[in-house]
Amino acid sequence: MPNAIITLTTDYGLNDHLVGTLKGVILKINPEATIVDITHNVAPFDLLDGALAIGSAYSYFPPRTIHVVVVDPGVGTERRPLLVTAENQYFVAPDNGVLSVIYEREENVVARHITAEHYYLQPVSKTFHGRDVFAPVAAWLSKGWQTASMGEEVTDYKKFALPKPKATDGVAKGIVMRVDAFGNLVTNFRPEDLPESAMTNGEVKFQVGTQSVSRMVPTFASGNAGEAVAYVGSAGYVEIGVNKGNASRTLSIGRGTPVVLENK
Amino acid sequence: MPNAIITLTTDYGLNDHLVGTLKGVILKINPEATIVDITHNVAPFDLLDGALAIGSAYSYFPPRTIHVVVVDPGVGTERRPLLVTAENQYFVAPDNGVLSVIYEREENVVARHITAEHYYLQPVSKTFHGRDVFAPVAAWLSKGWQTASMGEEVTDYKKFALPKPKATDGVAKGIVMRVDAFGNLVTNFRPEDLPESAMTNGEVKFQVGTQSVSRMVPTFASGNAGEAVAYVGSAGYVEIGVNKGNASRTLSIGRGTPVVLENK
Amino acid sequence: MPNAIITLTTDYGLNDHLVGTLKGVILKINPEATIVDITHNVAPFDLLDGALAIGSAYSYFPPRTIHVVVVDPGVGTERRPLLVTAENQYFVAPDNGVLSVIYEREENVVARHITAEHYYLQPVSKTFHGRDVFAPVAAWLSKGWQTASMGEEVTDYKKFALPKPKATDGVAKGIVMRVDAFGNLVTNFRPEDLPESAMTNGEVKFQVGTQSVSRMVPTFASGNAGEAVAYVGSAGYVEIGVNKGNASRTLSIGRGTPVVLENK
Numbered sequence: 040m041p042n043a044i045i046t047l048t049t050d051y052g053l054n055d056h057l058v059g060t061l062k063g064v065i066l067k068i069n070p071e072a073t074i075v076d077i078t079h080n081v082a083p084f085d086l087l088d089g090a091l092a093i094g095s096a097y098s099y100f101p102p103r104t105i106h107v108v109v110v111d112p113g114v115g116t117e118r119r120p121l122l123v124t125a126e127n128q129y130f131v132a133p134d135n136g137v138l139s140v141i142y143e144r145e146e147n148v149v150a151r152h153i154t155a156e157h158y159y160l161q162p163v164s165k166t167f168h169g170r171d172v173f174a175p176v177a178a179w180l181s182k183g184w185q186t187a188s189m190g191e192e193v194t195d196y197k198k199f200a201l202p203k204p205k206a207t208d209g210v211a212k213g214i215v216m217r218v219d220a221f222g223n224l225v226t227n228f229r230p231e232d233l234p235e236s237a238m239t240n241g242e243v244k245f246q247v248g249t250q251s252v253s254r255m256v257p258t259f260a261s262g263n264a265g266e267a268v269a270y271v272g273s274a275g276y277v278e279i280g281v282n283k284g285n286a287s288r289t290l291s292i293g294r295g296t297p298v299v300l301e302n303k
Numbered sequence: 304m305p306n307a308i309i310t311l312t313t314d315y316g317l318n319d320h321l322v323g324t325l326k327g328v329i330l331k332i333n334p335e336a337t338i339v340d341i342t343h344n345v346a347p348f349d350l351l352d353g354a355l356a357i358g359s360a361y362s363y364f365p366p367r368t369i370h371v372v373v374v375d376p377g378v379g380t381e382r383r384p385l386l387v388t389a390e391n392q393y394f395v396a397p398d399n400g401v402l403s404v405i406y407e408r409e410e411n412v413v414a415r416h417i418t419a420e421h422y423y424l425q426p427v428s429k430t431f432h433g434r435d436v437f438a439p440v441a442a443w444l445s446k447g448w449q450t451a452s453m454g455e456e457v458t459d460y461k462k463f464a465l466p467k468p469k470a471t472d473g474v475a476k477g478i479v480m481r482v483d484a485f486g487n488l489v490t491n492f493r494p495e496d497l498p499e500s501a502m503t504n505g506e507v508k509f510q511v512g513t514q515s516v517s518r519m520v521p522t523f524a525s526g527n528a529g530e531a532v533a534y535v536g537s538a539g540y541v542e543i544g545v546n547k548g549n550a551s552r553t554l555s556i557g558r559g560t561p562v563v564l565e566n567k
Numbered sequence: 568m569p570n571a572i573i574t575l576t577t578d579y580g581l582n583d584h585l586v587g588t589l590k591g592v593i594l595k596i597n598p599e600a601t602i603v604d605i606t607h608n609v610a611p612f613d614l615l616d617g618a619l620a621i622g623s624a625y626s627y628f629p630p631r632t633i634h635v636v637v638v639d640p641g642v643g644t645e646r647r648p649l650l651v652t653a654e655n656q657y658f659v660a661p662d663n664g665v666l667s668v669i670y671e672r673e674e675n676v677v678a679r680h681i682t683a684e685h686y687y688l689q690p691v692s693k694t695f696h697g698r699d700v701f702a703p704v705a706a707w708l709s710k711g712w713q714t715a716s717m718g719e720e721v722t723d724y725k726k727f728a729l730p731k732p733k734a735t736d737g738v739a740k741g742i743v744m745r746v747d748a749f750g751n752l753v754t755n756f757r758p759e760d761l762p763e764s765a766m767t768n769g770e771v772k773f774q775v776g777t778q779s780v781s782r783m784v785p786t787f788a789s790g791n792a793g794e795a796v797a798y799v800g801s802a803g804y805v806e807i808g809v810n811k812g813n814a815s816r817t818l819s820i821g822r823g824t825p826v827v828l829e830n831k
Contacts, residue, residue, distance in 0.1 A: 078318060220316030274320075
């Protein structure tokens with residue numbers, strides 16, 4: 040069997056020792072593990088941003104990958120640590136909804152409340168459960184693959200609904216969920232939320248902030264230089280971008296900005 | 304044979320799932336690959352910046368390393384994906400000039416137009432060929448090492464000339480190509496562009512923006528505190544730095560600023 | 568024996584090829600090495616920041632880990648390269664105090680002045696000893712484990728004292744040593760510097776900038792929303808944080824701000 044893969048998704052940033060410390064803890068338990076960073080720049084304490092990051096990446100990993108997801112505003116309080124099995128992959132995370140995209144997409148989800156404290160790094164701190172709880176549990180799991188030994192199954196895990204566009208009076212209202220590295224605006228519209236004309240002949244009518252967008256194209260590179268266009272991004276959401284430009288900066292539009300689809 | 308090494312150089316940034324997704328795709332095809340990040344902070348869509356990043360790093364890697372370079376403003380359009388072999392290393396990149404430093408430095412360059420779509424991740428998106436084309440091609444290459452199976456050889460690949468200083472009337476005009484992490488200004492002058500006096504007794508006369516630089520020293524740490532000095536940086540270009548300071552910030556000078564060498 | 572682990576702690580940032588180049592150098596010498604980033608965002612040239620980063624992480628790594636620490640304002644000058652052995656781990660760094668936390672915490676420290684230039688990458692540049700000296704020495708060490716072959720033992724290595732709070736007239740004066748990714752203010756107070764009442768019933772009286780802090784809690788998440796509270800952070804220092812907020816931004820307080828503990 041090839042080495043176990045353990046991925047990390049956190050809001051720790053890359054400015055200090057936190058991520059390195061997680062990796063040390065894992066390698067001390069399982070020196071053969073392959074550790075992969077998904078991202079450590081989830082917006083601090085932002086469960087939706089964390090859910091989107093792991094939700095966009097996990098399905099590209101091989102079976103039996105273990106995903107550690109630590110966005111944890113309630114660290115040190117009563118929220119439970121979870122081990123979730125879905126689609127032949129594993130997820131280790133706090134029970135605060137940060138795995139909501141996985142719950143929504145996968146059919147056979149088994150969640151366990153991790154109570155096997157002998158796997159923790161002792162003494163457990165009150166503020167760094169990534170190091171003391173989640174990383175060691177993932178590392179021990181990668182050696183023994185015994186999920187049942189981690190704790191009892193639970194079904195009342197926390198889950199939030201992803202924000203969906205709301206249709207009223209022939210208009211659908213959505214939002215900018217995130218801004219990517221190129222300044223593209225990732226909305227919460229999916230292709231199935233659009234009128235048929237958008238996909239067939241590229242006609243669409245979006246209003247995002249003060250900007251109108253009237254062309255749906257295959258990729259941002261199909262737009263004219265400086266033109267704001269809509270297209271279906273790689274994560275399956277409609278995005279608004281500017282060819283060879285930064286839409287967020289050019290249009291002064293950020294996360295949370297309303298996006299209105301007219302003539303729906 | 305030791306595990307294959309696959310490096311990644313992109314403009315994806317580290318704020319979302321993109322880089323993690325590339326790694327998942329590679330490990331799903333070849334779980335034994337060793338993946339190394341060169342940088343993911345190439346200036347967005349900036350082919351020169353990407354060319355300098357991979358061009359400064361590749362020669363330090365072992366033979367048979369596979370370098371994935373994705374700076375791809377034309378993603379989803381007709382530009383070709385390339386597999387380039389040079390100096391016993393491999394490069395997988397869009398055909399847009401981002402490998403120009405390799406073309407310039409290496410003698411035996413063989414470029415192939417990748418057309419083996421059965422290696423792609425299907426369906427291929429219009430906006431994320433790093434995930435759907437370049438990463439899987441690199442991963443399959445690292446298992447089979449059959450370059451010919453990827454596509455036909457081509458010789459009309461895109462190549463741009465690196466900006467070189469221009470000499471006229473005893474004056475040579477160059478630019479600041481980039482600013483490094485310490486604020487040092489990396490110019491496009493090479494030691495051979497300087498008058499002999501610069502290397503022998505440290506006499507030189509640079510004008511960069513409103514700042515004069517008259518001393519050539521072995522390393523920025525040889526300068527007096529706060530003094531702007533010139534030296535040959537680790538990538539072989541003349542740099543202008545301030546000892547224990549940040550030249551870019553102190554002098555308010557950024558990328559693209561003209562650099563004039565007098566008395567040449 | 569499992570593969571050697573080599574960690575990297577630098578102030579190189581992640582915007583260019585520097586870190587990728589270090590990894591290429593290591594893998595060319597020892598393709599079996601596992602390379603782990605601690606952080607590359609140490610504040611440029613900041614020895615205290617570097618010392619805190621490696622000092623907070625090293626003890627979580629397995630025995631025989633090799634830590635490369637390059638914060639090196641004197642690169643290219645006469646400062647010595649060191650190989651330090653402590654607690655069954657290895658540290659490769661310039662002799663400028665950046666290992667001070669290790670010297671302070673560990674009992675059996677053996678330092679060697681690295682003089683085995685045949686291990687260097689030749690020709691050695693004046694500005695990039697991470698690539699030409701420290702990375703190759705670490706890589707060769709990970710193959711042969713012969714510390715004595717690197718150079719003679721020395722005892723006059725540079726060491727600085729970590730800033731400690733100063734008590735006078737019933738008041739103790741400390742500082743904010745760093746700000747973490749969440750905006751929490753990491754002070755230089757340790758639990759043993761606090762009056763007994765702080766740990767038993769949570770009563771404390773800190774003044775940091777213009778902000779008073781009167782509650783000591785188990786974790787920042789125990790604070791009321793928006794309340795500035797004190798707690799013992801994961802690295803063993805007292806931190807000041809705001810639940811679900813960014814203390815540094817909210818209170819406009821940064822590194823170096825005085826922290827006064829009253830009624831000590």
